[in-house]
Every structure is written in structure tokens, then in C-alpha cells.
Amino acid sequence: MATQITFDSVQSGQDLPGLDVPITASLIVAGAIATSDYSLVHHDKAHAQAAGTPDIFMNILTSNGLVQRFVGDWAGPAGRIRNVKIRLGAPNFPGDTLKLSGVVKSKEVIGKDRLVEVAVSGKNSLGEHVAGTVRLTLP
């Protein structure tokens, strides 16, 4: 967990420290079960293959969780994510690596909220797995 950052220390255009997440079958299954997603394609390889994919793949709630953990690692514990908008693309299969990157798009103060918008992209060897924006408040 990184130290706490503040609204004033953040610059528009600033890059977040990258995060590489090795995608393993264990991570996919742990994420699916932790988020209570028992869909077969997230833990049963034979079923996933019968459904036309080469292997099990990560569920969306885990992708969302990883995006928010990535932004939270940078923001520190007092950062509060207010909303997130993500598009899902290339699936995360075991053996791949999800490379998360982010950049601060804008800062604004609305009332007492000091809001920062971060654009996030997560790529794997097949292409862009996830892309979107996360808005959070900072102290």
C-alpha cells in the first residue's frame, strides 16, 4: 500500500505507477469465488472450452476489482472511489499478464469534494482487456 497522496500534489497528465498482474487459473478462480460468481466459464475449463473459448477467463467483477485496487494502491487509503466506467475487451486467460496503466485526466473541486479523474487501461497479449475512467476524491 503506497503512502497517502493529496489532491494538491496531483498533476493533470501525471502517470500512475504501472501494475502487472500475472493471470493464473488460481487468480481467476479465487476472484470468481470471492465475488460469488459461480458461472462455469470462470472455473470449469472443460465447460469453457465447450463454450468456444480456449480456457477459463476472468469475470468482470474481478476486472473491476483489479482496476479499483490499481487506482487505490496509488491514491492511498483515504482516496474514495466515487464512480467507475469500464469497457471490457480481450479476455484474461491463464498464462497471460494484465498490464494496468493510468493517467490523471482532470481535477476539479465540487462543493467539499476534491475530485480527480483517472483514465485506466489494462492490456494483455490479446489486446485491451479493460479501459475506462475512475473518479475518486482525495484529501
Place this chain on the structure above:
Amino acid sequence: MSNAATNDWLTAVKAQIGREALPPQTAVDPVNLPMIRRWCEAMGDRNPLYAEGKLAPPATLFMWTMSHFRPDLSREGGSLLGLDLVDAAGFTSVVATNVEEEYCRDLRCGDVITQRVTLDGISEEKKTGLGVGHFVTFRYEFTDQKGEVIGRTLFRVLKFRPPAKTAAAKKSPVPRPPVTRDSAFFWEGLNQRKLLVRQCGNCGRLHHPPGPMCPECNSLEWRALECSGRGTIHSFVIVHQPQMPGLNYPLPVALIDLEEGARMVANLGEIAPGKVRIGMPVDVDFVEIEKDFVLPVFRERRAG
């Protein structure tokens, strides 16, 4: 399927837009520390506020009302409104495409979450990289034990017709190059992690892409020269459109001057499109897309 038949089911789905897509579901368990910890372990999230039970991760909003495991794989409350009609129309496969969440207040241990979901919309038929299908959107609202809204989720899925299980469906998602009698040695070389260029057996000139005859002296004699893989960027483009399935955009494509003197088109790897420069020194790398399908990718030469 005729247009009339298509319209019938689509009209029926559209007539249900705005309606409740499932009966309201109240979470079996209140927001609780053990489930938060399992979530943090899976995500690798080390936020101490979560581990100490002071806050729940916002991204868990959706999970508290998820159906629990049932051996027969049935789902609490049945399937979402409209999806039965989409399934019956042949669009039986599903992939999530968009999630938008808004968190109205902090989520804390003890909160008891109730979920309400409405069918928000269905697109016309679209051709996608996965197949022909329709995007279906649902809106979820989550309230707490006092009935106050704590968050909202927009969830969009693509319901698509699974591609026929033919050889074509199993093809690599990365488009394969055409292999000719003249170029076969080049692709076979890549499989052995060698960068081979056709060299005239008479005048020694290198020519790439390979052809049947030396463009300099018209000789049909040739040999394969193994190149070092070292070169510089002669020119490049950053491809944004049109996008082909299986490739990663924006896609930098470069014309590489190999140190042996040949010039070749290849992808660039591990470099931000904005950082590509003419004259940049590069080294070849071999990327195995799948068994017996290797592509050369040039990467910026590391100092030293």
C-alpha cells in the same frame, strides 16, 4: 431467419424496457469482514481500512446480492427479463462489455443490501468480433436497510450467436499472413527464431519481401541469409483504423532498415506509439502467437 421473425422477438423485448428484470433481491449476508477479506486477498488489495473492517471496497457493491452456489446451477429469481427471448432467437452466448458504477456513500460492515434491476435497452443487431448479436443493458439500484440508495450499476452484455464450431472458429485471433512458395522459408525461419532474408545467389543482393527472381540481376539462384535482428526505424505509421480483431490498437508498424541492408515491415512491441522515432535503434524479438506461428516484433534497443 426472416426480418419479420427477427422483428417479432425484438419488438417483444423492447416492449419490456423499463420493467423490473428480476424480483428485488436482498443479500443473504450483511456486508461483512470475512467476505471483504476474501475479496481483498483475491484482488491483492492491501488497503488497511478494508482489512480492519472500517470500510468495504466500493467494487464489492455488486457482489453482496449475487446468487449463491447451487449444485444445479439455477439462479435465484430466474434469468433476467428479456434474455430468454434473446436466447430463443439464437443469441445464446454472453459476454459483459460495459460496467458503470456510482457509489453514493461508503459501504460498511452491517449494511444489508437490496438490489433492484430494470431492463434498460436492447440494441439493433450488430456485427462484432465475436459474432452477430445484440447489446442488452440493465440498470441496477442498490439500497440499504433504510431504503436509501447506496449505489447504482449499469451493466451491458453482448448476447451473440456462437460461431459454428468449424476449423475457422478455432483459428488464431491474430490474422495469419499468407505463406507462398517464395516466402515459406521466411516463416519457417521465424518458427526456429531466425530472421532470414532472401539473398541472390548470383549478385548477393538482399531482397525482401522475397520473390522468385532477383530484381537486380534476374537470377533465380538464392540462399537464405540469417540476419542479426539489429536495425533502425526507417519510417513508421501508427494504425488506428481500420481495426482488425486480434490486433492491439493503436498499432505501431515500422519499416526497419536491417544492418545487413534489407528493409522489412514489422510490428513494434512494448513501445508507446508517441515514443516511436525515425532512426531509433531496434532489435528483433520473436513472438509465438501460437504453435508454429511466430511473428517478428522489433523492440527499442536497450542501452548497453
